[in-house]
Amino acid sequence: MRSIFGKGLTVAPLLLAVALAGCAAEPGKPTQAAKAKPSDFSEWPCMSYTLACGKIPTRKPVTQALVGPLNGDPVRGQALANERSKGNCVACHLLKGAEQPGSKGPDLTAYGTWGRSDAEIYALVYDMRSRNPDTVMPPAGANQILTDQELRDVIAFLQSSK
Amino acid sequence: MAGTHHFSLTRLALATLCAVAVNTQAADAVYREAFPRVAIDPSRGVAGGGDADFGATLQYWQDDQALEKSKPWIGNPEHEWKLNWKFMDLDHTDDMHPGYLALEQGEKLFKFWAKREPAFRTCLGEGKTDFKGLAAGYPKYDPKLKKIMTVESRVEHCAKTALWEDFKQGSPANNQISLYFKSLSTNMPIKVDTSSTEIMDSYRRGEKLFYTKVGQYNFSCASCHTTTGLLGQRFRGQVPTSPFADAAHFPTYRVGLGDIESLQQRFMRCNLQARTKGLPPGDPAYTDLEVFYTVLSNDYPVSVPSAR
Structure with missing residues (x-):
């Protein structure tokens, strides 16, 4: 068995991981401490058999209508889509200008050419379960991951992706 | 009179049963979604x-x-x-990594406490003093404690009952002793x-x-x-x-x-x-x-x- 791990090979992944761990803080991004109120997420459904969060119902799928004109800012939207603590859309999707994009969701780099209406995209990002109950996509609107204005900004960014 | 009395008792029992049933239903009725299940055969x-x-x-x-x-x-x-x-x-290799330091620490801690209170050893081994292979059977049901025990909950339990010490699960002492206990089953299925x-x-x-x-x-x-x-x-x-x-x-x-x-x-x-x-x-x-x-x-x- 020794043969599989040369001395160098054993140490290299550890050293690499130590180096990468240092990057986890994401220089330039706001830290947890800088935010208003850190949450322990107990206001959302949890696995506990006894705590109150174990009895909090999951929010049911909704088809949310877009009210009025979109009025979104694509530049802000792009930042929100990349931001880990916000949209984090990049975790699963390939988006324009994405760093470390994911591969689960569809490639959205040209989403603006797909001919979808603002209202349709708004409803899907608000809660994808309205179209696919088995989706892994978090309901960004229904579960308050993004505010109404933030959703509008993200959709403006998606529509501008051509 | 006796008949009426009996009747009302039955009604009371029925009503209680219904109330319990309704309560259980209410508890189960918390809306939850499940990701599509895959059939796993545990055997x-x-x-x-x-x-x-x-x-x-x-x-x-x-x-x-x-x-x-x-x-x-x-x-x-x-x-x-x-x-x-x-x-x-990396248990296959002689190469050092920090996991070994924790293991060493766990062995020291265990031996210190087992020397001071031999009951700590017998409690961890459920009567056995040789721990070889024991960790491979965890988690297991303990009929005496009427609980599912993990290695970590066993360490916590034995520290409490044999040492009057609090080695809470997730604490460094618990993790280190658990690691030592598990290492005595390394390579065993x-x-x-x-x-x-x-x-x-x-x-x-x-x-x-x-x-x-x-x-x-x-x-x-x-x-x-x-x-x-x-x-x-x-x-x-x-x-x-x-x-x-x-x-x-x-x-x-x-x-x-x-x-x-x-x-x-x-x-x-x-x-x-x-x-x-x-x-x-x-x-x-x-x-x-x-x-x-x-x-x-x-x-x-x-x-x-x-x-x-």
Whole structure:
């Protein structure tokens, strides 16, 4: 068995991981401490058999209508889509200008050419379960991951992706 | 008169029954969604890791031979996830890594306390003084305590009853002693007793938790750890891997933390990353999840000390 791990090979992944761990803080991004109120997420459904969060119902799928004109800012939207603590859309999707994009969701780099209406995209990002109950996509609107204005900004960014 | 009395008692009993039934229904009626279930046969143990729903990766890491063949994939972002990080099970080597320091610390701690209070040893071994192979049978149902015990809850229990000390689950003392206890079963196949009713009841509860969506992201464990979800897909800088054989290498040295971590501490961290309330190690829900996870490691050897 020794043969599989040369001395160098054993140490290299550890050293690499130590180096990468240092990057986890994401220089330039706001830290947890800088935010208003850190949450322990107990206001959302949890696995506990006894705590109150174990009895909090999951929010049911909704088809949310877009009210009025979109009025979104694509530049802000792009930042929100990349931001880990916000949209984090990049975790699963390939988006324009994405760093470390994911591969689960569809490639959205040209989403603006797909001919979808603002209202349709708004409803899907608000809660994808309205179209696919088995989706892994978090309901960004229904579960308050993004505010109404933030959703509008993200959709403006998606529509501008051509 | 007597008849009327009897009648009213029956009515009362019926009414009580109905009230209980309604209450149970109300408790069960909390709306929850489940990620699509995969049929897992618990009797197959780690062999289920070869199924397509879990990435069919078993062939690449099931034993030393398979790992040796897959070695060229280490560091390759397209393929590395298929090794299920098993190349980090450094118990096979003489090379030092910090997991060994924790193990040494655990051995020292255990020997210090076992010398001072021999009852600590007999409690941990449930009467046996040689611990070889014992950890491979955990989690197990303890008929005396009427509880499912993990290695960590046994250490906590024995510290309390034999030493009057608080080695809470997730504490450095508990993790180190648990690591030492598990290391005495290294390379021995995990054998959780799936013929035990209590274990299988716990397994089913754990399985249900695995698929139940929770938290602000509305994620279940399965959202990331099945191929219907994110398993094998790039997810930011990472690629989620198979849940099979995961229980074998805990407690493990976490490079990013600079410390060892138990399986249930890993559950807690996972929950928080998915914006879900983390539960304390030893929580009954996490114990059920650990039973589920460890049954998915059945027949795979205990692999500590490891690093991740």
